[in-house]
Amino acid sequence: MSPFRSIHNLQIVYLRWFVLSNSMTSSHRRQSQGMAQLVVMLLMLTILTTSLAIASRVTAGLFSQTLQSRLRLAKDAAEYGLTITVHELNKPGNRLFLGTDWTSDSNKGWQNAYGNGTTPMYGSNVIPTDANQGKDLGRYPCYIYADENPKNRIYRPTSQAANLRATSQPLQYYSGNSQSFRLLSMQLYSGDHQTKLNMAPSNAISYLALTMEGTYNSSVNSSNSDFTSNTTNADLSKDVKYTIQQEYEVIPRCCHTSFGNVGGISYGTDTTSDSNNCPWSTQTVWMIRSITRTANFEGRA
């Protein structure tokens, strides 16, 4: 029934009462005072309670929906982090890191290999002359682009990759859109997926497990540029986090080649590449290739 109809009915009741009440005594009138009001109040209290219950349910639903959406954003951030970390280690200049013992010299193995930015980890910064290109490449940096003229590009290792295993407190990188990620752990395993390794072997594939935490925080200024450190005054109570652990296949191969032979097994069509016996005395490099396992999804707000 519409509210206007209700009011109309009440008006009819009131008029009927007004006519009839002329014949009533004053004692009757006193007896009825307050009774209808009490009933109406009880009725309204019931309606109010029901309304509050509905409103509370609706609000809880909306909150849950918002949280789901933010969890998706946090999951996206964790996936960016995994993609970017894997690509960092796959950069031509960083492909020796996985074959370097990171635990040496008080866990500064990678930083020392990087040489604090002064010495390329490939041992030489000399670009081979045209006459020497294709010969004795082991003496030269593992330069990747050999088809251009002049051949003057050498990709050096990056500090971002060298610091992946060095810092005690994982760095948090902002990727814009109020999203950030940080690498919680990194561990190499041998072919059995169980034995922990400090460096990847050159004659067999190994596995790299990465655990990445993605965060969405609506209080972080979305105009932050990519990969800045956390200098914002983020309200940490608004953090929504999602953690993903993934395991990747690490395949050794030779510098200047595509995937080929590893321990007698073919991992590609490049017959010039034998990871344990590289041609032209070139170095073995390690590539992170496909995802083998994904596990331990965890979301929290």
Next chain:
Amino acid sequence: MAKMYTPDFANKILPRRCNTQAFALIDSVFASILLVIMTASLQSLFEISRKGILFSNGLDQADRDIHTVMNSIRQLGMTYHYCGNAGTSNTTACNQSTNSLLTNPQAYYSPISSDLNNFKNDCNHDAKQGINTDRILNGGNASGNSGVLGALKNIQDTRPLNVNITSYTQDNKENRRIKVVLSKSVTVNDVTRTLTRQYYFSPMLALWCP
């Protein structure tokens, strides 16, 4: 014999007995006002909730739509491979069976031996003058209408599920990593909000480059 008590509300239900008990005038007026206020409040509460639910559902659906398109792009990165001197995601154009991605992913991405040198040469032509010049990404055609870039452009033009690809730019040259920015606008009751998501990817094929 004691007189039987008759509740006041019974008079409303049974008008013929109204002559014994009735509302006070102030009761009816006060109750009417309260009921009107309560009804109006309830109506606005449900209207606000309804709009909130509609808006929230719209945003959630937009987010899911964007992620559906993201999955298409992820699939594109997985299926893109090298056939006949140029990258393609059309497996029928190659000599490899369509299900080799599942049964033999290694063979799926590896260029055939006779094409390996062409593949390596194409790898050497990375994006020196813009993303379109990368021969692995552009499928051998610098117009940007083929290869991975052509497929992205196609998604951008067709706008599946009304999702816009705002931009796709080179994020990292060495790894041929592309940053794709996707967005979708939701309008409910003349209020528009645009959701923006970004996605980083590089085709698996790029890993086969020296």
